[in-house]
Amino acid sequence: MSKQILMLVGDYAEDYETMVPFQFLTGLGYTVHAVCPDKKSGDSIATAIHDFEGEQTYSEKRGHNFAINHDFDVVNTADYIGLVVPGGRAPEYLRMNARVIEIVQEFDTAKKPIAAVCHGAQILAAANVLQGRTCSAYPACAAEVKLAGGKYADIAVTEAVTDGHLVTAPAWPAHPAWLAQFVKVLGASIQI
Numbered sequence: 352m353s354k355q356i357l358m359l360v361g362d363y364a365e366d367y368e369t370m371v372p373f374q375f376l377t378g379l380g381y382t383v384h385a386v387c388p389d390k391k392s393g394d395s396i397a398t399a400i401h402d403f404e405g406e407q408t409y410s411e412k413r414g415h416n417f418a419i420n421h422d423f424d425v426v427n428t429a430d431y432i433g434l435v436v437p438g439g440r441a442p443e444y445l446r447m448n449a450r451v452i453e454i455v456q457e458f459d460t461a462k463k464p465i466a467a468v469c470h471g472a473q474i475l476a477a478a479n480v481l482q483g484r485t486c487s488a489y490p491a492c493a494a495e496v497k498l499a500g501g502k503y504a505d506i507a508v509t510e511a512v513t514d515g516h517l518v519t520a521p522a523w524p525a526h527p528a529w530l531a532q533f534v535k536v537l538g539a540s541i542q543i
Contacts, residue, residue, distance in 0.1 A: 355432065359386060359387075359436050362440075364437045364442075372435050385421065398417050428461070432537060434455065446473050455478035466530075468523065473495055477499075487510075489521055
């Protein structure tokens with residue numbers, strides 16, 4: 352089986368939730384294909400930086416440009432061993448794309464590892480893959496997880512939860528836990 356991972360991104364995906372998993376998984380030796388509807392390899396998306404600065408919700412600032420390295424239109428889920436769905440604002444409109452929904456459903460049906468963080472749960476809910484599953488997300492997405500039939504995991508922002516082949520976390524401060532759990536679900540181990 353290939354060592355390719357698919358990452359679904361879009362404009363204003365959360366910067367850390369896009370850049371860090373991409374770089375981390377690439378550093379472990381995986382080939383990560385970052386794709387976005389209506390964009391081709393060589394195009395870029397604008398990211399957003401979300402921070403927790405004491406207000407009732409996160410703040411948002413313009414992040415980096417992130418390069419798309421694969422064409423969305425040629426994605427064949429059979430070529431991948433796992434899926435990563437970053438959060439940010441991108442999931443709110445990506446979930447309206449029929450092919451995005453099909454991709455998530457194809458990974459889920461095949462029981463391939465899926466990692467979603469923060470607002471990435473919006474795509475999972477729209478794809479109807481949360482029924483009976485435990486899923487964490489940014490707290491503002493709890494209602495969507497529940498309405499999709501999932502059990503919302505109200506965990507610390509630094510924690511993650513695994514339910515079968517699904518690994519989820521509330522936000523980027525959970526990267527150490529979220530990525531460690533995802534790598535384990537992928538079947539890899541890191542020896543130090």
